[in-house]
Amino acid sequence: MLFSSFGFKKYINDTLFDIGFETPTSIQNKVIPLIKKHKNVIGLAHTGTGKTHSFLLPILNNLDLNVSFEKRHVQAIIIAPTRELAKQIFDNIKPFQKQESKITCGLFIGGEDINKNISNLRKTQPMIVVGTPTRIKELYEQNELRITTASYVVVDECDMIFDLGFIEDVDFMISRVNQNVVISLFSATIDENLRPFIKKYLKNSIFIDDSESIPSTKNVEHILIDTKNKEIELVLSNLVKSINPYMCLIFVNSKDNISSIVKILRKNNVGHVGELHGNLQPRTRMATLKKVKNNDFKYVVATDVAARGVDIEGVSHVISINLPSDSNYYIHRSGRTGRSNLKGKSYVLFNIKNQQRIEELKNKGIEFSIQKLVEGELIDIKQREQKKKKNNLNLDTESKIVISKYKNTKVKPGYKKKRKDELEKIKQKRKREHIKESIAKIKKEKYKRRRSELFGD
Template sequence: MTNSNFSRFDLQAFLIEAITAQGFSLPTEIQERLIPAIRSGKDVIGQSQTGSGKTLAFLLPIVDMINTDKAEVQTIITAPTRELATQIFNELKKLLDHQEEQTIQAKLLVGGTDRTRMIDKLEKAQPHIVVGTPGRINDLVSAQALGVQNTSMLVVDEADQMLDMGFIEDVDKLASRMAVELQMLIFSATIPEKLQPFLRKYMNNPRHVHVKPEHATAPTIEHRLISLRHRNKIEVTIEVAKIVNPYLAIIFTNTKEQADEVADAMQTAGLNVGRLHGGLQARERKQIMKQVNDVKIQYLVATDLAARGMDIKGITHIINYNIPKDLDFYIHRVGRTARAGKEGLAVTIYEPQEQEAIEKLMKRGINFIFADIKNGELIKLEKPKFGGNKPKSKSTVSSGKALAKPKKVKPGYKKKARYLQEKKEKRDRRLNRKK
C-alpha cells in the first residue's frame, strides 16, 4: 500500500487502499498536475481527452478534503447526462467503500428517478457530496430539499458538452446559489470561446492544465474507410456489422432519427441491437445501459451522447455511419474502443462530400486504411488520391481506388473543330452563290 506513488499526495489511507485495489499505482499526468492544486484550494481547468484519468484527478482530493464533522453539502459534481453522472457516482462509490466507517455520504441526483422519495431522503440527511445533472440539482435546491448556500466546491465535468446541450445556464444558476468563496473545477476536452464569460464570472486565476495526448487516438486502433459509392448506406452498414462480428460494437450516427432508422433496419436483419440517444425516456436509457453492461446486446446504435465520457466496457468495434460535423467527436467516438492497451477497429462509411473532413482527420494523424466489401470480407485497398482539397460534384474517390479518369482528348482539338466549322461555312456560302 505504501509503495503507491499516490502516497506523496498525502491522501487518507483508505483512498490509497481504494486506488491500489483498482490496480492504479502511478498517477497520470493530469492527476500529477491537478491534485496538489485542488488540495491547495485553487480553481482549476483540466483540459484532456477521454481516458486521461481526470475523474480520479478531482474525486481523490474532493473525498480527501471532506469534513465529516459538518453534516452539509460540501461539494457538487455536475455532468451533462444521467449516464455520465451515474458513471462518476460509481467511481466515487469505489473510493468510499474503503472507508472503515461510512462517514462520508454521497448522493446521485438525476432525472428519471422518484423526485418525492428523493426529497424525503434529503430532508432526513444532507449528503457531503452530490453528483448529478444541473437541472435536477437546481430543482431540488428550488424545492428547498437541498441546501447549497454553504457549499464551497463545484465541479463542471464535460463543460463544452454542457454548453452544446444548453445546460451552462443551469450550472450558472446553481453556482450563484452556492457559497461566495467558491472553488470551481472545470473539466473539458475543449474550451470554446462561448464558455469564457462563464469562466471569467466564477474563476479566480485558475490553474489551467492542458494534457495533449501523444497520439490523436490509441495506436492500437485500426481506422478503415469504406466509400459508399452508389450503394444503400444502411445495407452497407449492416453488411459491415455482420462481417466484423464484434464482441460489442457501437454504430455512431449524427442524429437520433438516423439512429432509429439504422437500429430498426438492423433489428429487421436479425441482429441483436439496442439504441441510445437523447430522444429516449430515462427508463429506456437505463435499461439499455444495463443490457450493454450485462453483455446482452452485440450492437449499440448511438448518437454522440455515448461518445463522451461514457466508459462502456468491452467495445471491440466502432462503425461510423457518418463522420461527425465536429471532428473532435471522431476522436471521442473511436476512443470508446482499444481501451487499456487492447486492440480496436473503427470502420467509417464515407460519401464524396465528406472528403475534406477525412483529409482534416489525416492531418491530425489518423492513419486511414481504405477498404471495401468483397465476398463477405473487408479487404484492404490501395490508398486513393482525392484529387484536390474540395469535394467534387461527382466522387473523385471510389472504394479505395481513384475512379477511372475521363478519356484524354488530343491537344489542339478545339482549333481543329473551329477549322472544320469554318471550312463547312465557306463551302455552304460557295454553293449558295452558285445557286
Template sequence: MSKFTDYQFKPFLRDAIARLGFEQPTPIQKEMIPLILKGSSAIGQAHTGTGKSHSFLIPVLQRTDASSDEVQAVISAPTRELASQLFNELQRMTEGTEVRASLLIGGTDKQRSIGKLKTNPHIIVGTPGRIRDMAENGALAVHTASILVIDEADLAFDMGFIEDIDQFASRMQADLEMYVFSATIPEKLKPFLMKYMESPVHVKIGERKPLTEGMHYSLVPVRSLGKRKKLLEVMEAINPYLAIIFTNTRQNADELADFLAEHGVKAGRIHGDLTPRERTRMMKQVRDLEFQYIVATDLAARGIDIPGVSHVINFELPDDLEFFIHRVGRTARAGNEGTAITLYEPSEDDKIVRIEKLGIPFIHEDVKNGEWTEVKERHARKKRVKQEDELDRKAAALVKKPAKVKPGYKKKMTQQMEQIKKRERRLARKHGKR
C-alpha cells in the same frame, strides 16, 4: 508525486486506491490532485480515458470532513449516466466510511430525492437541472459547499446546462473553489468561467493518446450498394466484442436499429429520445453484454462510459469533426487495440480530406465475399493524371526546339520527351513514389 503512496491520504482513501489497482497518477491526476488539495481553482483540460474522474474524486474525498453535517462539495455531470457512474465510483471508494454522498438526477422520483436530503450529504453528485431544482426549492443546502466540480464542461455547454450551473453556483460560498474538467474549452464558455474563477490554473494535458496508437482506420467506399447494405456486408466480415455504430440524428439511429432488427441483428440504441427508464434498462443490457452492436448518436454516447468497445463504425460522418475524434476514442482504450470503420460516399470526400488533416491514417479497404481487401486509394486516378501532367511539363521544359528545324523534328522531340518520362517513372518506382 510519482506514486500514489507518496501522498498523505486518509487510510480509507489509501485502501480504495489500492483496490482500484492505481500505482502512479496519470498526467492529469499528477497536475490536478495537488491543486485541489491546496484549494486552488483550476481548469483541467484532457480527453476521455486520461483518468479525469479520479483526479477530482480522490482529492475531494481527502478534503471531506465526515464529522460535519454540511454539504461540502457539489459535482456536476451533464448526463444521468455519467453522474451515476461518478456516484457509483464514489460509493465504492467510501464503502464502510462515514462519508455520505447523494445522487440527484432527472428521471427519478423527486420526492424520494428530497427525502434523501433530510440528512445533509457531504458530497452531491448530479445533473445540472436536478441540482438547480433541489437548490431552488430549499431541499438542498448548497450555500455551505465551498467546492464545485464541473465535469465534461464542453458537453454541458453543448446541451444548454450552463445557465442551470450558474443558478446554483451563485448560491454557493462567495470564496467558491471551482474545478472545471473538459476535453475542449469553447470560446462561449469563457465568460462563465471568468465570472467564478479569478486567474485559474489551466492544466492542459496535450498528450491525448496518439490517434494512430493501437488503432486501425478502415475507409470503406459505399459505391452502388447503399450505406445500409454495405453496413450489413461489413458486419458479416467482423466479429466485434462490442461495436458502436454512430449516426448523426436520433431518428436515423432508430431507423437504422429497426433496419438491423429486420435483418436479424439485435442492436441496442442510445440517443436522447429514450425515457430515463429505457436508458437505465439499455445500459444494464449493454453491461450484461446482451448486444454485440449499439446504434448511437454523438451527444448521447459521449456522456456514457461504455467498456469493452472493440469497433467503432461511422455510418454517417459528423458535421463537427471533433466528434469524429470522440467517436474513435471510444475504442483502443487501456492499452487495447481497436478498429474504426468509416463508410463514405463520393459526396463526403471533403469531410474525409479534413479528417485526414487531423492525422487519421485511413487504409482504403472493402469487403468482398466476406473478406477484407485493400483497394486503390480514392484519389489514385486523380493522382495519376496529375503525375502525368507534371511529367509532360518537365519533359517539355527539358526538350528544346532546335534553332534550325528539319523535317520530322516534332517526331524526334516527342521521342525525346517519352524517353525523359520513362526515365522519371523508373526513378519514381525505384523510390516508391508510384
C-alpha cells in the same frame, strides 16, 4: 509516477490498490496536485483520459470526515450533463465508501422520484452531491438541498452542458455558493460562448490543455470505408458480416437515423440490438444502459449526446455512420474501444465530402487505413494496389501497352470489357506461343537422345 506519490490518505491508497489503479494518466498527473491544493482548474481532455478520477481523488482526500451526523453539510458538488454520466461518477465513489464509511454521497438526477430525494435530504445533507443541473437547482429552490456550504464545485463535460442548454442553471447554482469555493471545469472544447461564464467564475484558474492526449489511439486501428455511390445499407451489411465483435457501438449524427440503422442490423440477424438516444424515456435509457454494461447487446446504436462520457467496458469495435461535424466527437467515439490494453477497431463510412474532416483528424495524430467494398468484401486498398503493382511487374510489354492505353486516354463507356478482351487475346496468344516453345523443346530433347543412341555423341 505512481498514485502513492500524491500523498493521499490511507483509505484512498487502499481503494486505488483494490480497483487496480497504479499509474496516473496525463490529465491526472496535471490536475490532482492543483485541486488538492485548492486551485481553480480548467481542464481540456477527451473522454477516456481518466479525468473523472482527476477531480474525484483530491476532493475525497480533502473532505472533512470529522463532522458529526447532525452537522453534516454539502462539501462538494459535481455537475454532469446527463443522468448516465452523473450515475457513472456516483458509482466511481462507491469503492471509496467501502474503505471509509463516513463518506456520504447523494445522486440527484431527472427521471428519479424527487420525493425520495427530498426524504433523504431531510434526514441528512450529503458531503458530496452528484447530479444533473436541473434537478440540483430544483432541490435548492425548494430549500431541500443546501449547496451554499460547498467548498468544491466541478462542472464536467461543460461543452455538452452548454450544448444542451443547461449553462444558465449552472450559472445560477455557482452564484449561490460561497466566494471561496474551488471551481473545476472540464471540457473537450472551449466554445466561444463559454468564455463569459469562465471569465465570471474562473478568473484565477490554471488552464490545463490535455486535449492532444488522445485516448487509447495506440490500441485502435482507424479504418475509412469508402462508400462512394454505394448505399449505406449495402456497406454496413457487408461490414457486420465481416466482423465478429464482442460489442460494437454504432454512432449516428442524428437520432432520426437510429431506426434505419437498427432495421439494417436486424435484417442481417445480428441478435439483440440496443439503442441509446435522447428520445428514450429516462427509465428506458437507464435500463438500456444497464443492459449495455451487462453485455446483453452485441450491437448498440447511439447518438453522441446519449453516449458521451459514459464508460462502457468491452467495446471491441466502433462504427461511425459518416463523420460528425466536430472532429472531437470522432475522438470520443473511437476512444470507446482499445481500452485496458486491448485492441480495438474504429470504422468510418465516408465519401469524398468528408475529406476536410479526415485531414483535421490526421493533423491530430490519427492514422487511417482505407478499405473498399469489392464484390461484397472489404479489401484494404493499399494491399490491393500493391498486389496490382506486383502483378503488373509480371506483365509482358504488349499487355502493359494495352493497360497504359486505357489509363492515359479519355475512354468511352464499356472500356473495361474492351480492355479485358484485349488482355485475354494477348494472354491466349502468349499461351499458344508457350505451348509451341514447349513442343519445340521436347522435339529438340528427343532429337538429342536419338542422335546419342545412334552415334554415341
